[in-house]
Amino acid sequence: MTDADLLCSLGIDPSQLDPAPPWSPHAGIERLDGSHPCACCGQPARATGAVDVPGYGRRWLDRCMPCLIATTPRGGPRAPLAETVAVLREAAREAGVALTIRTDTP
Ligand SMILES: [Zn+2]
Numbered sequence: 001m002t003d004a005d006l007l008c009s010l011g012i013d014p015s016q017l018d019p020a021p022p023w024s025p026h027a028g029i030e031r032l033d034g035s036h037p038c039a040c041c042g043q044p045a046r047a048t049g050a051v052d053v054p055g056y057g058r059r060w061l062d063r064c065m066p067c068l069i070a071t072t073p074r075g076g077p078r079a080p081l082a083e084t085v086a087v088l089r090e091a092a093r094e095a096g097v098a099l100t101i102r103t104d105t106p
Pocket of ligand 1: 064
């Protein structure tokens with residue numbers, strides 16, 4: 001599911017979302033100050049993420065936890081573990097934090 005598909009399934013017009021800056025490790029954390037409403041229901045957002053929609057660029061998709069859980073796509077192909085771990089390691093390196101990853105996969 002693309003970001004455009006996600007917004008379409010939620011009935012959210014991407015032009016109504018705030019523009020998001022280029023990715024950085026702390027941008028989303030700074031946004032979660034309780035001042036942004038959930039894009040789905042209007043309650044204070046407790047989760048945020050950037051979506052990238054052709055023609056609109058990166059936009060913030062702020063959601064409250066119930067809406068995040070209810071609207072997060074499930075299923076579909078799983079990302080390979082090695083790829084997921086590599087993304088986590090890169091994010092930790094960029095953030096300058098130590099990271100220990102434990103999996104149940106041998
Ligand atoms: Zn909500």
